[in-house]
Amino acid sequence: MxxxxxxxxxxxxxxxxxxxxxxxxxxxxxxxxxxxxxxxxxxxxxxxxxxxxxxxxxxxxxxxxxxxxxxxxxxxxxxxxxxxxxxEPELYKTNEIHSTAVIADDVECGSNVSIGPQVTIESGVSIGDNVRIAAGAHIGSQVKIGAETIIHPNVVIMHQTEVGNRVIIHPGAVIGSDGYGFETTSEGHYKVPQLGNVIIEDDVELGANVTIDRGTTGSTVIGRGTKTDNLVHIAHNVRIAADCLLVAQVGIAGSAEIGEGVTLAGKAGVVGHLEVGANTTVAAQSIITNDVPPDSFYSGYPAREHKSEMRIKAARRKLPAMVKELRELKKEVKSLKEEVKEG
Missing domain, CATH: 3.40.1390.10 (MurE/MurF, N-terminal domain)
Known part of the structure; x- marks a missing residue:
């Protein structure tokens, strides 16, 4: 070219x-x-x-x-x-349906749709114009896929998921699997049915082997323009606002709310039912255990405001010397007590 x-x-x-x-x-x-x-x-x-x-x-x-x-x-x-x-090459673009694809009779396809080998598409699915679905992908029933979306090989999109326009989903991602919900009783762990869905808004990009659980009831939502790295897990009923960045191996527990423009660096985690305010950055390997206000920079485990965490780490480095000094002081105090007692 x-x-x-x-x-x-x-x-x-x-x-x-x-x-x-x-x-x-x-x-x-x-x-x-x-x-x-x-x-x-x-x-x-x-x-x-x-x-x-x-x-x-x-x-x-x-x-x-x-x-x-x-x-x-x-x-x-x-x-x-x-x-x-x-x-950039237009991967998977054939404007055809491969002969080995298995597609329900009532699937609605827009114009110039490309569907690769061994793709399965269940009943009630609608697919927008210029969508590309690569080999081995599975699209569950009642799924909606917006125009210009690219679905890479071996992606699984479970039933009732809604995918917006210009979304990119990389290989091996699983969207809409059951959330992790169980009620423990004396007889064991009783599964809570996961009856909600996943909504992926326009211009989202999901990395390889990302997993996003469907809502228990209601929806798990990935906001417009959000980009995730590989191996990110998003649990049931999480709501992520627009333009967030989630780096590799981030984990977000159920019903957490992530504000607009948040960056979660590699291996960061968010405990369930918390709110992370807009335009916040969470440093790598940090764990959010409390609500975070907007425009914050948090780090550590448990995560704190970054400057506070740095002061704590600086003090922690002094601990060995302080322990040594304390032992010496205890010896001196003991010696002084013995002298007073003898005197």
Whole structure:
């Protein structure tokens, strides 16, 4: 695939400094960019590497002296991402239904839908325009899938799930499995039926092997524009607002509420029935055990306001020396008591 640099400049509202008529054949990082491709430099260190690379052009934020053709933009990394999309392959796009797919008679499909080998789609499903469903996926009954959504191989979407427009679900994800609900009695653990569903709003991206449980009653909701990494677990009746970031191995217990724009770093956890306020960041491996106000930065186990946690950790590092000093003081006190007693 080849694209004129002028078209890419229009795409990212950039200014070309150098050879205007360049044709770009792809994208690459400064360390692996190939001849004819475009790269980006967001610091002086990377600019030095880019200038010595095979890149045909370099995306930069400032006008500089360079032998390379430059594409000047406000945000080089964002511009690179937008340009990279132009070269991204359209995986699974066939605009056909594979002969081995098993599809109920009443399934409603929009235009240009691509359904791969060994896909199963149950009764009552509706699928929007330009949806791509890859090999081995299972779509349960009464599921709704919005337009432009991409479902990667071996995804399972259980019954009554609602998936919005332009959603991306990566391989092995399971959406709408039963929540973990049991009532313990003298006779054992009695399963509580999970009668709700999952709602995934527009522009959500779910990583590989993500699991999202259906509501016990009502819905588990993933808000518009939220992105999850791989191996994230979201329990029943959790409500996640728009534009959240959930990094790998995050776990959110049942009925927790996550505000808009929250970032949960790797292996962070949230106890059930709590609220995490909007625009909060929770550091890696932290566990939220109480409600968190908006615009906070929490860390630790149990998680506290980050500055407080840092003071506690700093004090903790002094504990061995303090214990040693305390032992010495106890010896001195004991010695003084013996002297007083003898005197």
């Amino acid at each position: 080849e694209v004129p640099l002028k078209e890419l400049a229009e795409l990212v509202d950039g200014e070309i400094i150098g050879e205007v008529e360049l044709i770009i054949s792809g994208v690459g990082g400064v360390e692996n960019v190939a001849k004819g491709e475009i790269t980006f430099a967001q610091s002086d260190e990377y600019l030095t590497k880019a200038e010595s690379s095979l890149a045909a052009a370099v995306i930069v934020a400032d006008e500089i002296e360079s032998d390379k053709t430059l594409l000047k933009v406000d945000n080089p990394r964002l511009a690179f991402a937008k340009i990279a999309h132009e070269f």
